[in-house]
Amino acid sequence: MSHDGTMSLNVEHAPTRTLPSEKPLRLLDNAGHAVTGHTTGGFSLPDTETLLGLYRKMVVARRFDVQVTALTKQGRLATYPSAYGQEACEIGAVASLDRADWLFPTYRDSIALLTRGIAPADILQSFRGDWHNGYDQHEFRAAAQATPLATQALHAVGLAHAARLRRDPIVALTFLGDGATSEGDAHEAFNFAAVWQTPTVFIVQNNQFAISVPLEKQTRAATLADKAVGYGMPGFHVDGNDVAAMYAITHAAVERARAGGGPTLIEGVTYRIEPHTNSDDPSRYRAARDVEHWKRRDPIERLEKYLVSEGALTETLRAEITDEAEGLAAATREVMTAEAELDPLELFDHVYARPRAALAAQRAALAAELAAAGTHQEDAR
Amino acid sequence: MTATVTKDARPEASAPTQLTMAGALNAALRDAMDADDRVIVYGEDVGPLGGVFRITDGLQAEFGEERIWDSPLAESGIIGTAIGMAMYGMRPVVEMQFDAFSYPAFEQMVSHVAKMRNRTKGRVTLPMVVRIPCAGAIGGVEHHSDSSESYWASTPGLTVVMPSNPADAYSMLREAIDSDDPVVFMEPKSRYWSKAPIALPVTTAPMDRAEVVRTGDDVTLLAYGPTVRTALEAADAAEHEGLSIEVVDLRTLSPFDDETVGASVRKTSRAAVIHEAAQFGGYGAEVAARVTERNFHHLAAPVLRIAGFDIPYPSPKLEEHQLPTPDRILAALDTWEWDA
Numbered sequence: 101m102s103h104d105g106t107m108s109l110n111v112e113h114a115p116t117r118t119l120p121s122e123k124p125l126r127l128l129d130n131a132g133h134a135v136t137g138h139t140t141g142g143f144s145l146p147d148t149e150t151l152l153g154l155y156r157k158m159v160v161a162r163r164f165d166v167q168v169t170a171l172t173k174q175g176r177l178a179t180y181p182s183a184y185g186q187e188a189c190e191i192g193a194v195a196s197l198d199r200a201d202w203l204f205p206t207y208r209d210s211i212a213l214l215t216r217g218i219a220p221a222d223i224l225q226s227f228r229g230d231w232h233n234g235y236d237q238h239e240f241r242a243a244a245q246a247t248p249l250a251t252q253a254l255h256a257v258g259l260a261h262a263a264r265l266r267r268d269p270i271v272a273l274t275f276l277g278d279g280a281t282s283e284g285d286a287h288e289a290f291n292f293a294a295v296w297q298t299p300t301v302f303i304v305q306n307n308q309f310a311i312s313v314p315l316e317k318q319t320r321a322a323t324l325a326d327k328a329v330g331y332g333m334p335g336f337h338v339d340g341n342d343v344a345a346m347y348a349i350t351h352a353a354v355e356r357a358r359a360g361g362g363p364t365l366i367e368g369v370t371y372r373i374e375p376h377t378n379s380d381d382p383s384r385y386r387a388a389r390d391v392e393h394w395k396r397r398d399p400i401e402r403l404e405k406y407l408v409s410e411g412a413l414t415e416t417l418r419a420e421i422t423d424e425a426e427g428l429a430a431a432t433r434e435v436m437t438a439e440a441e442l443d444p445l446e447l448f449d450h451v452y453a454r455p456r457a458a459l460a461a462q463r464a465a466l467a468a469e470l471a472a473a474g475t476h477q478e479d480a481r
Numbered sequence: 482m483t484a485t486v487t488k489d490a491r492p493e494a495s496a497p498t499q500l501t502m503a504g505a506l507n508a509a510l511r512d513a514m515d516a517d518d519r520v521i522v523y524g525e526d527v528g529p530l531g532g533v534f535r536i537t538d539g540l541q542a543e544f545g546e547e548r549i550w551d552s553p554l555a556e557s558g559i560i561g562t563a564i565g566m567a568m569y570g571m572r573p574v575v576e577m578q579f580d581a582f583s584y585p586a587f588e589q590m591v592s593h594v595a596k597m598r599n600r601t602k603g604r605v606t607l608p609m610v611v612r613i614p615c616a617g618a619i620g621g622v623e624h625h626s627d628s629s630e631s632y633w634a635s636t637p638g639l640t641v642v643m644p645s646n647p648a649d650a651y652s653m654l655r656e657a658i659d660s661d662d663p664v665v666f667m668e669p670k671s672r673y674w675s676k677a678p679i680a681l682p683v684t685t686a687p688m689d690r691a692e693v694v695r696t697g698d699d700v701t702l703l704a705y706g707p708t709v710r711t712a713l714e715a716a717d718a719a720e721h722e723g724l725s726i727e728v729v730d731l732r733t734l735s736p737f738d739d740e741t742v743g744a745s746v747r748k749t750s751r752a753a754v755i756h757e758a759a760q761f762g763g764y765g766a767e768v769a770a771r772v773t774e775r776n777f778h779h780l781a782a783p784v785l786r787i788a789g790f791d792i793p794y795p796s797p798k799l800e801e802h803q804l805p806t807p808d809r810i811l812a813a814l815d816t817w818e819w820d821a
Contacts, residue, residue: 254558256565
C-alpha cells in the first residue's frame with residue numbers, strides 16, 4: 101500500500117541486495133541450548149508456551165508419519181512420501197499461518213495438512229488410491245498436494261495476488277523441495293511474486309535429495325536462499341531442523357507479507373531420513389552413515405532437550421502428548437484398514453460444470469458394463 | 482471475500498454497425514469487465530499497448546491497472562497465477578499472444594487447469610479463459626502461425642472454442658467468461674480484421690452448438706475458425722458447377738456437436754473436414770472418425786480431411802502452399818466417385 105492507502109501494482113519497495121547468511125540461522129543448537137549472537141539473525145526464541153505447542157504438533161506428526169509408512173508397507177496405501185526428520189520445517193512453517201491464510205503443499209507435506217486440522221482419512225485418500233484429492237480445500241484453505249514440481253507455487257502467487265486485489269489481509273505459503281528449485285515454474289513463481297509484491301512465503305525444504313539426485317547436481321548456488329536476491333526479495337538460510345528458528349523466521353515473513361511487504365524465500369536445511377517413497381532404494385545412492393549422522397540431529401529431540409532443561413516438559417505433559425499421538429495412530433490405522441466405497445460412475449460427474457452429451461453416453465456405457473458384471477456374479481453364485 | 486458487482490449482463494442492443502472480429506472481442510472484454518468486477522485481464526503487452534493485435538485496446542485506460550495489467554513475460558507463470566486467482570473467486574481472462582508461445586504453459590494447462598474440477602470433485606472450479614490468437618495466413622515468421630487446437634481439444638476438462646466471425650467472437654467470449662469451466666478461446670488471427678454488421682450486445686448460439694452457415698444438398702463441409710470462410714468460398718465456386726454444398730461452422734471443438742453435424746451429414750451423405758493444422762493426428766481425424774462411427778450407413782463416400790501437410794508450418798513466402806484453399810477443397814471433393 102502507498103501512503104494514501106491505495107495500491108499500485110508497481111514495485112514499491114527497494115529490491116533487496118543482501119545475501120542470506122552463509123551459516124544457517126538457528127535459535128537452538130543440536131544440544132538444545134539457546135543460541136546467542138549473529139547466528140540468530142536477530143530473531144528471538146519463541147516463548148515456552150509456543151515451543152510446547154510446536155513440540156506437541158511435531159510429536160503427533162512424527163507418530164502419524166511412522167504409522168502411515170507402516171500402513172504403506174502393509175499395502176494399505178499405494179504410496180506415501182514420508183517427511184520423517186523434516187518436522188521442524190513442516191510444522192514450524194504451517195504453525196505460522198492463521199486460519200484464513202492458504203497453504204499450497206506438495207506430496208511430501210501430509211503432516212503439514214494434519215497440523216492444519218485435516219482428518220487423516222481425507223489427507224490419505226489420494227495416496228490410498230481412492231480419489232486424487234480428498235479434503236475440502238476451501239474449508240481448510242489448503243490446496244491439493246501437488247505432484248508436478250513447483251507448479252503449485254504459481255497458484256500460491258496467483259491466489260495471494262487476488263487476495264491483495266480484494267484487500268483481504270491473507271497470506272499464501274507454499275512448500276518446495278530442493279529439486280523443485282530447478283524447475284522453471286519455481287523461477288516464474290519467485291519472479292511474479294516479487295514483481296507483483298504478493299503476500300507469498302516460499303518454504304524451500306532442502307532435504308538434500310530429489311529422489312536419488314543430491315543437491316550438488318541441482319545447483320551451483322552457495323545456498324538455495326541466495327536465489328532470492330536475484331528476484332529482489334529477502335531470502336533466509338535456516339537450520340531446518342530447528343523448529344524455533346523455522347517458526348520465528350516464517351512467522352516474521354508471514355506477518356511482513358500480510359502487512360504488504362511482499363514475498364520471502366526461506367530455505368530450511370534438513371534431511372530426508374526415509375526413502376523417497378516405499379518404492380525407492382536409497383542404498384543405491386547414499387551411505388547409511390549419512391542417515392545416522394542426520395538422525396543425531398533430530399528436530400524433535402533437539403527441542404525436547406531444551407524444554408526439559410527449562411523444566412517445561414513434565415512427565416505428565418509428555419504422557420499426555422504420547423496419548424494424543426497414539427490415539428491418532430490408532431484412529432489412522434482404523435480408517436485406513438476399512439476399504440472405502442467407490443462409485444466408478446462418479447468418474448464422469450466432476451469433469452465439467454456444464455454437462456456433456458458424449459460423457460453422459462460414456463457414463464451409461466460403464467453403468468451397463470457394471471450391471472452386466474453384477475448379473476454375471478449373481479449367475480456364478 | 483468482498484461482495485462483487487454483477488450488473489445486468491446484456492444491456493440494450495445498439496444499432497448494427499460494421500465491426501471487425503478484433504473490435505468485437507474488444508467490446509466483449511469491455512462489457513464483461515463492466516458487468517462483473519471479478520473479471521480481470523492480464524498477459525504480455527495487454528496494458529498500454531492494447532495487445533499485439535490490439536484486442537485489449539483502451540481497456541487499461543478505462544478500468545485501471547488493478548483490472549488489466551502487463552504481466553512478466555512467462556506463459557506458465559500467467560496460467561499458473563490465473564489458476565490461483567480463479568481459486569480465490571476471480572474470473573481471469575489471460576492472453577497467450579500466439580499459439581506457439583502458449584507451449585511453456587502446457588503443463589499448467591494439462592495438469593491443473595484441465596484437472597482441478599475433477600480432482601476436487603467440483604469443490605474447486607476454475608472459471609478462467611485462456612485467449613490464444615491462433616493459426617496462420619498472416620505472413621508471420623516461425624512460431625507465429627501454429628494451430629494448437631488438437632492439443633487442447635484432446636485434453637479432458639478443457640472446453641475449446643474457435644469463432645469464425647465477429648458476432649460469434651463477441652457472444653462466445655462473453656459466454657466463455659461467464660462459464661464455470663475453463664475455456665481455451667482460440668482467435669483466428671487471419672480473421673481479426675474481417676467485418677460484419679453487428680448490433681451489440683449480440684447473442685448467438687450457445688458455445689456447445691455447431692451451426693449450419695450455408696445450406697446445401699450434396700456435400701457437408703465441416704470447418705472452424707479461419708477455414709469457415711474458405712469453405713464458404715468453395716461452396717460459392719461449386720454452385721456455378723451445379724454442386725450444392727452445405728457448410729457447418731463447428732464453433733466449439735470440445736465438446737463436439739454430434740447432433741447438428743450428424744443431421745447435416747445424413748442429409749447430404751458426404752462430408753469433408755477442413756483445417757489449417759497438419760493432418761496426422763489433427764482435429765479432423767476425430768471429426769472423421771465420429772462422423773463415420775455415427776453415420777456410416779448414411780455415407781456415400783469416405784469422410785475426407787482437407788488439412789495442412791504433415792510438415793512444420795512454412796515460412797511466409799511458402800505458407801500459401803500449406804493452407805487449404807477453395808480450389809484444393811473442390812479438387813478433394815472430385816476424388817470421390819460421384820456416379821456410384
